[in-house]
Amino acid sequence: MVGGSLEGFIGAVHRMSAALDGRIELVCGAFSSNPSRSSATGEALGLTKTRVYDSYEEMILSEKVLPEAERMEFVTIVTPNHLHFYPAKLALESGFHVLCEKPITFSLAEAEALAEIAKKSGLLFGLMHNYTGYPMVKEARNLVNRGKIGKIRKVIAEYPQGWLSGALEADGQKQASWRTDPKQAGLSCCVGDIGTHAENISEYITGLSIKELSADVSTFVEGRLLDDDANILVRFNNGAKGVIIASQIANGDENELRIRLYGEKGSIEWLQSEPNSLILKHNDEPRQVLKAGNNHTYLSEHAREHCRLPAGHPEGYLESMANLYRNFADAVYNFKLGQHLNPLYDFPTIEDGVRGMKFIEMVIASGKENGKWLKL
Amino acid sequence: MVGGSLEGFIGAVHRMSAALDGRIELVCGAFSSNPSRSSATGEALGLTKTRVYDSYEEMILSEKVLPEAERMEFVTIVTPNHLHFYPAKLALESGFHVLCEKPITFSLAEAEALAEIAKKSGLLFGLMHNYTGYPMVKEARNLVNRGKIGKIRKVIAEYPQGWLSGALEADGQKQASWRTDPKQAGLSCCVGDIGTHAENISEYITGLSIKELSADVSTFVEGRLLDDDANILVRFNNGAKGVIIASQIANGDENELRIRLYGEKGSIEWLQSEPNSLILKHNDEPRQVLKAGNNHTYLSEHAREHCRLPAGHPEGYLESMANLYRNFADAVYNFKLGQHLNPLYDFPTIEDGVRGMKFIEMVIASGKENGKWLKL
Amino acid sequence: MVGGSLEGFIGAVHRMSAALDGRIELVCGAFSSNPSRSSATGEALGLTKTRVYDSYEEMILSEKVLPEAERMEFVTIVTPNHLHFYPAKLALESGFHVLCEKPITFSLAEAEALAEIAKKSGLLFGLMHNYTGYPMVKEARNLVNRGKIGKIRKVIAEYPQGWLSGALEADGQKQASWRTDPKQAGLSCCVGDIGTHAENISEYITGLSIKELSADVSTFVEGRLLDDDANILVRFNNGAKGVIIASQIANGDENELRIRLYGEKGSIEWLQSEPNSLILKHNDEPRQVLKAGNNHTYLSEHAREHCRLPAGHPEGYLESMANLYRNFADAVYNFKLGQHLNPLYDFPTIEDGVRGMKFIEMVIASGKENGKWLKL
């Protein structure tokens, strides 16, 4: 693991998710750019001292020379955005698969370069767009694929949250500080952090691509250097229209990621705060509420394979992320055996990452040009 | 009543709403341009034969010459859009107050002309934007006014419905036929019919004005002559940003009018399909769910005066419209006595109507110019 | 109308409900045992002075001798429980149909006597169990009848409300005072006022009869003379088991009447606070949410006939009561013409009233005998 010291929040989240299924063991880490923090974290986690490193370079280069049976099998990167590219590059070039937090890099240029590197390496690259790991998101994708709502006409994807309503970064709050700092976060705060989730889930479920967009991007909190709100009109490659709303000043909202898909024959709705339900609607028919559960025969195999429990046992965010870890680990395992990857165990890849970076850059650019429609 | 024959749907809705409080009596009508339909409707309603008229002209001119104590006190107009202006004009010029369905007229030009006429007449003009008649919408307005959520930053107003997902007008369905016919509906179907509700409720609750907008307007159903979907970015006069979504191809949705208001200190959410609840949120505080009820002392007097029942007795759409009738009737009553109108008994007026027509024209124009930002 | 002066709450509710469809006109009333209150109410309602009476006796006897075309067509009784029997008796014996608030009388003995009188009279007797007037309750009954959930095994009916959590009657609050006074309310407060609704709706939807019951009846508020809470086990004539919960000390609850029916093949759930939805569940199938709307072809004709509006326009409590008034008025109309009553326009009758009184007496008796099972 690169990044994820005890001080932060995201390292623990990744560790819990990776541990859940008992298929992944954390064997080494460079948890912080501050060596004493890294070693304190490693110690708290009970790692062998020699495998708690002072830097990602040291980690990757040291692990590389260990005997194959001992060395780490893949690298997971959970640092702020500006510290994704170099560790990922070095890991790939040193022969390690990479699982990386989103957005994939600091800039589109970096993302494209990394995609080249990954391609050349022939190794696996996973991207932590974990919302697509929820079973009912998988189900939504399957319902669309099977034509249950007909040709998609309209997509509304929102991600309102309220935690940046005030100037937390002025108080030095760690999460807020790097996310609102152009040197660490890149071009965007709100669009990069959560807008990309809305974009990714829209394309994942529909199988469509956003073709062009027009954005109204705002910074409401005085003194903030990056955006904290965006309203975006989008058009898809099949002619569908859409709206993407991302906000970090939606005071009182938590992570109300919600997606609605309207097709010629029906519609689908999913809400992250009630992740185990999926609503399926058709004009003049009762609404259907599908519920997660590995015993629900009415769900697709794809969805069932991403439930750990029978219906009636709510699963949540950690489980969605654990699905991504499980799928990536399964891919690593099959890769090692020279086998095909299991198509049921899918995960976002570097292409999603490049697409996300393009989305960010186009949204910010459109915002600067007063909502000019730009191609994606 | 002008329009509202038995064949239609809206006449009965108005009659039920007007009757609910026992303060308004239907005394005459020109229910259809087809005299035999008009008289059949009048008979079914038990009206005196002599006061069931063949045309609105006949009605207005005949009633005008009745003794004051006998003649109708105001005219309510429930015809399709293209038949609003002339009856309203004649009524005002003949000394009758007017309560009119929305959108106010066929075109902005008509609306502005009518506003002139109304102003000159000195009479009352009410507009049937009934959603603002719901008690919890009144409460939302009061909460905003009292600063409970601070300065407004963002407004999301949506009105998705699905009934026009298919080409109902091709089958001659009456409601669909006139609404999708440019000669009867005007410039717009979707924006005019429901987009204006979203616009009106946004401005009503916030007390702000939409300053400019950028729209993506679509017609998804083949052969349809007017729009059936619109995604609109808006900016308010205080710097707030917003999104207005209106759709008639939201297959499976009924009238899911929903408004969310985000301020510096908190947020408010209201959903027409659960009209007796209002959600009030603040970062790091429990969410509050306010419930309608004339006995709830925590509600504003304004909201309580628009509840007919104590909490626990759900009220609905007819009651919201009845509130508008009650308020208008109260204004007529006070007008007659030469008294000030009761500010608690407010209703939308011709200014709202003109504003709505401007909104429609600008949305359609922006849509035609690929989302160019236009001033409202 | 007998009772229902301006001071009370229920008179206005009845008047609004009766007025809604324009088929019923209030022509006379004895609104209070206090003649000046009665005449003030009549004046406020715009009634002809001569038809505002000082007492129900005067009203019934005076109306009786009016020419048929002028006199009232039925009597509606909205007084406290102890003032139901005599007006109802006199009305029936004077040839008037009666629509009466529930519970039907002060005691079971009165109810049985009244049933005899009604039977002898050959006239119509309606009971204001208005919850069965909701369209989705009608739909529930139809779904059960059509076997959609199979043979009923279990029924849970609850009516928790919180308004009597404190000793309102000690402060002279009018509604609380008579309901907690054994001389006005009879044997029971909570069971009589709301427990009977739970009992009535259970039997209405299932078509079953409660065969026996065991009750735990409580008075939580000190000094209160009647019950304010009851937990009741019930057994139905087909072997189904059930629970009826009624509470007036459910602090914070409004009128959360909720019924759940479990059959061999599926289950149904309805909640009065969201009356336009009905939930239909089957093991290993998506849940279905049926929505009210007179245009929903998937609903039974019975349900559709009790909706005034298309889907998406919420209807509420007044509409449910108006359905009962509409149905009763329709029956009166058909009765006059010597026609069969319309089976789609059903309403609770005196048999339901007698059954409700038996239920009250048995619950109170079982409570006194520490939950002894008693036959109903």
Next chain:
Amino acid sequence: MVGGSLEGFIGAVHRMSAALDGRIELVCGAFSSNPSRSSATGEALGLTKTRVYDSYEEMILSEKVLPEAERMEFVTIVTPNHLHFYPAKLALESGFHVLCEKPITFSLAEAEALAEIAKKSGLLFGLMHNYTGYPMVKEARNLVNRGKIGKIRKVIAEYPQGWLSGALEADGQKQASWRTDPKQAGLSCCVGDIGTHAENISEYITGLSIKELSADVSTFVEGRLLDDDANILVRFNNGAKGVIIASQIANGDENELRIRLYGEKGSIEWLQSEPNSLILKHNDEPRQVLKAGNNHTYLSEHAREHCRLPAGHPEGYLESMANLYRNFADAVYNFKLGQHLNPLYDFPTIEDGVRGMKFIEMVIASGKENGKWLKL
């Protein structure tokens, strides 16, 4: 681990829960009474071969003689009910702490004997009543303790589920077979499996004890040997009244565990299917919806310590169970150090287990005596 082979469901659930926080490592197991199944499970889990045992006796006795640093630190028992007592007894007598599935034993006599043994051993005994591990259940307990709803008057606890609506055991379904078999499950199926959850959570949140109960116990599925439904009236030691409803024939329901607590000043409601919300109500105040999140300062420290994530990241069933594992592991750790247990990290103990067995026996006995009130 005793029990929990790959064939079953519960073993995997425990393993995921125990793994989540990275504080517990599975080191050995006797996963099945069938040695080849046990060893297959151990192999799949990557355990050292020598520590996968053929029987619990072998496991406990072998581990006991390992050096302290190597041997297991506690035993977790996840077998069917009839196989709890002996492994637990042997583990305690061999010096191992025990964490056991509920209900604690096959019979009350066993439970009482085990309590004696545990007491004598001085070791820790945890019981897997995992619903009390949910953060919002902790919050409910804290709100009650702090007097937020006043003295408790009424408790309604329900656990309806539908999976046993049909005779699954006749088809050999494993979960159904042992639960409906008196030789494996004991006196009760429904009351033992889920009724005890409702009992336990009621006493946990309120801090009260059920003093007496009257039950109506049913078996609806033909040929079934144990109960599949129970309606239970309860009375608490402070005078509060309650209802406990447990059902396995609630066709279409999943695990709708729901508890409502009514006090003199307010009420609380919690629903397992939306576990991250807690509803707090008071007459004539807006309802409050408290949401889980370790960053919510309005929650008690107790609740926050049982959240792994900030608000907006739903947690579920596995996390509730993981809380119990974490708390038990923390207690084991402190025990080893001779330190006081952390009162924030509480867990159900053998006293809860004995109480649960008493509850089961009294419910079944009352059911057999037609609802006679029996002391608990």
